[in-house]
Amino acid sequence: ETILLQVQATRPGTEYSLRQIELDRQRIDALGFFASVQHQVQPNLEDPTKVDVTFIVVENRLVTGFKFEGNEQVSSADLEKVLQTKTGTVLNRNTINQDVEKIQDLYREKGFAALVTESRQDEAGNVIYILREAKISRIDLSGLKKTR
Numbered sequence: 001e002t003i004l005l006q007v008q009a010t011r012p013g014t015e016y017s018l019r020q021i022e023l024d025r026q027r028i029d030a031l032g033f034f035a036s037v038q039h040q041v042q043p044n045l046e047d048p049t050k051v052d053v054t055f056i057v058v059e060n061r062l063v064t065g066f067k068f069e070g071n072e073q074v075s076s077a078d079l080e081k082v083l084q085t086k087t088g089t090v091l092n093r094n095t096i097n098q099d100v101e102k103i104q105d106l107y108r109e110k111g112f113a114a115l116v117t118e119s120r121q122d123e124a125g126n127v128i129y130i131l132r133e134a135k136i137s138r139i140d141l142s143g144l145k146k147t148r
Contacts, residue, residue: 003028003057010053016041021053028055032094035060060091064125071131073112079129082106091121103129 006027009020021039029037036058044050063085068076082102085095100116107114113134121127 002031003055006031007055016051025055028057030094032092032096033060033090034058060093061121061125063087063089063091063121063127065127067122067126067128069128069130070133071114073114073133074107074110079103079106085127091127096127100129103131107133 007024008027009017010024014020018041021041025037025039028034034057036056038056040054040056042052042054044052065087066076066080066083066085068079071079082105083099084102085092085099096119100119103116104114115132115134116129117132118130119127
């Protein structure tokens with residue numbers, strides 16, 4: 001039902017429009033649950049003036065766990081607490097993007113800076129977050145006129 005709600009223009013009885021089919025395909029893809037969303041158009045065997053449209057989706061895998069790499073200042077347990085993605089659910093790209101923001105926000109709250117450089121799911125279903133924690137590269141002083 002959630003998927004069909006995204007199909008707004010491609011309806012039985014409406015005019016065939018490749019542009020509208022592509023917009024509906026993009027709306028389905030924007031749900032974030034699918035690794036791939038394609039469409040297929042075939043002639044209708046019962047009525048040659050009509051076509052049948054099929055949206056072909058490849059679902060993301062279930063999330064089985066989480067792994068964090070590169071985190072030294074914040075523990076993996078603390079990072080996992082802020083995630084919206086839960087084990088046992090289907091991976092959703094939109095939720096993963098929100099999780100990346102929450103990880104970076106947690107670092108800011110704790111007084112550190114970090115960037116999530118990559119998030120991916122391995123074959124076992126674990127979501128892996130690669131973090132790069134900021135390090136100080138240089139200290140400059142400015143405005144000193146009387147003090148050395």
